[in-house]
Amino acid sequence: MNRIVSGIVWVTLYLVIIMVPLFLMLIPPVPTGRSFLLEFSVALGFVGLTQIAVQFILISRFKAFSAPYGIDIILHFHRQIALVAIGLILLHPILIIVDTPSRIKLLNPLGGNWASKSAWISTFCLVGLAVTSLFRKELRLNYEWWRLIHIILGVGAVVFAQIHVTMAGLYTNTLWKHAVWAVPAVFLVALILFMRVLRPALFPGNxxxxxxxxxxxxxxxxxxxxxxxxxxxxxxxxxxxxxxxxxxxxxxxxxxxxxxxxxxxxxxxxxxxxxxxxxxxxxxxxxxxxxxxxxxxxGAFSIDRYPAVGYVFIAGGIGITPMLSFLNTMADRRDPRPIALFYADKSLDAMPYQEELEKLGDQLDLELTLVPENPPEDWEGESGMIDWDMLERHVPKELIQRELFICGPPPMISALHGTLKEMGVHEEHIHLELFDLV
Ligand SMILES: Cc1cc2nc3c(=O)[nH]c(=O)nc-3n(C[C@H](O)[C@H](O)[C@H](O)COP(=O)(O)OP(=O)(O)OC[C@H]3O[C@@H](n4cnc5c(N)ncnc54)[C@H](O)[C@@H]3O)c2cc1C
CATH class of the missing domain: 2.40.30.10 (Translation factors)
Known part of the structure; x- marks a missing residue:
């Protein structure tokens, strides 16, 4: 299945899943005599909560889910969709207050019943998730602490949202409706705790x-x-x-x-x-x-997923590592296909594995172009930033139209991605790897 078709299938499946609560809301008995705005706000809350719950599956690292795109792409999707979900969930109380201004008293975290208190705690967890993720570096949270906080707040958000749904009771007014919400919530919390905390400790594998x-x-x-x-x-x-x-x-x-x-x-x-x-x-x-x-x-960043008559590899700094895996594998397989590798960094001294690359050049049809940003005085090769003109100087035009793999710092990746698209290289042929998941 090509990437566009499979993308449409996955997005449709996702939309259907997050819409399920709306269909459930329509099954009688349903509350009557309530304004459209109030019903709409409840619908947004349900959809947002379902989106948060689906996040647990996305980050569980199940290979069956991540294989089509790679866990890195899934994690980027997880980040974007989390913000949408949090936005929808925050709209839920705002619209309730717009509908009935006297309900503003629900905003007092110490007042109200447990339905509103649990909504407060869940919202606090969600906002905490967004702030610690968007500003992790500014908050100087080290990665390990951030991950622990992320799991605790994520679980807290779902558990307290579930308590809120159960206690509010409007659309969970029969036993089976309670079960429809509670069972998946318990399952997903158990899943994430098992996959990300218990399993690595209890069943470490090989x-x-x-x-x-x-x-x-x-x-x-x-x-x-x-x-x-x-x-x-x-x-x-x-x-x-x-x-x-x-x-x-x-x-x-x-x-x-x-x-x-x-x-x-x-x-x-x-x-x-x-x-x-x-x-x-x-x-x-x-x-x-x-x-x-x-x-x-x-991960999905692999030449084996995209067979081609030749490849262009562009590496910035330590982004050379997956390219070395491509080249080492191709050398072991005695692969005759032509490869152009552009390897850029601040200076030549900052670029490891140059000797290995030269040796690989003896075994492969490899044109290696080192691109130091600050070259030594007697340097006659390329230097500065990799751009379209530089690519064209080394690669036949039709090869640029083949599969391109880019791995390096985010500014380099986005600049090159933009240039390649402007020059008409089709998105399907550009493969990116970011060494930054958060
Ligand atoms: C898919 C992928 C492949 C990578 N491949 C390489 C590679 O081949 N060679 C290489 O040198 N680096 C690679 N990295 C980057 C490497 O993971 C980080 O540099 C390293 O984890 C930093 O850890 P630290 O504790 O030394 O530094 P820290 O100061 O703790 O972290 C520096 C930054 O690295 C990132 N990071 C730290 N820990 C993790 C973690 N557990 N998961 C995700 N990101 C984290 C965070 O953005 C953090 O701000 C890769 C990253 C990803 C996402």
Missing amino acids: TWKVAEVRPEEGDCVTLVLEPDGHAGMSFLPGQFAWITLGERRFTMQENPFSMMSSANRPQRLEFGIKEVGDFTGSLRDVAPGTRARIDGPH
Whole structure:
């Protein structure tokens, strides 16, 4: 199924699911004699709550749901849709007050009945979710704390919203209607707690051990993992995995990294990691033999999903890692297809894995273009920012019309994405990987 058709199918399915409460509202017995605005506000609340509940499935990391697009795209969708849902839920009390201004007293969090108090707590959790996610960096919340807060607030939002729905009782006026709301809510809360907290601790799956940690140019290290008593992990070139190091069973620390090694070698995973913070900055001290856990493979950024007569790869900084996985895999497969790789960073010294790329150039039909932003004085190659003219200088026009893979810092990705679209490259042929899920 092509991407547009499958996109339409998934969006339609999503819309049908979030509309289910509206159909349920129509099944008698229904409250009568209420204004349209009041009914509309209730409908918005139900749709918003269903959207929040569906979020739990989106982030559960079930491969069946994420495979068509990749978990990274699903997480971006999760972010956008959460804001829509929160907007709808906030409109619910606003419209109630517009309809009946005397109901403004419901806004007193200490007054009112438990139906309104639980609505308050749920809304507080939702607003907390939005603020901590949109301003995580400004609030200096480290990623692990943010994730813990995110799970607690998410569960709190659904549980208290469910209490509100049950106690308000208007459209849950029969036992089966109560059940229709309560059962999925309990199931989804249990699902997310199991998938994201209990399962990794109780059923860690195959374990791995650190075989090697190698320092590289440009404040990077190569982390090599080998299976501990199993056959390894099959993956597509370019995919990524969440890595946890150490013995602790309950930990919120797991960081995503793209495999850099060949997909033909599932029993030796190599990761190229830039030292940017707590976890990545501590890797040099990790001893060989340290236990590792892997949640993967994830992601849809892979040449194997998009067969073509040739490829253009564009990497900014550590965005070179999935490209190395493409190249290592193609070399192992003796793949003869032509590849143009543009590799950009601030300076040549900041660019790790140049030697590996040269060696791969001997085995593949690879044209490698290094693009330092600040080149040395005697540099005769390309420099500055990658733009359309630079692409055209190195790649035959018809190859630009083929599959393009871009991975790098967000400003570079959005600039190149815009340029490629302006120049008529079809969206279907452009594949992007952002190393930023939050
Ligand atoms: C799909 C994907 C693939 C990636 N592949 C690579 C790679 O091959 N090589 C590489 O060097 N980096 C890669 N990254 C980025 C890498 O995950 C972060 O740099 C790393 O997790 C930072 O952790 P830290 O504790 O050292 O730094 P921190 O200072 O804690 O984090 C720096 C930033 O990294 C991000 N980050 C931190 N922890 C996580 C987490 N658990 N999940 C998601 N994002 C997080 C946050 O945006 C955070 O602000 C990838 C990221 C993603 C999303």
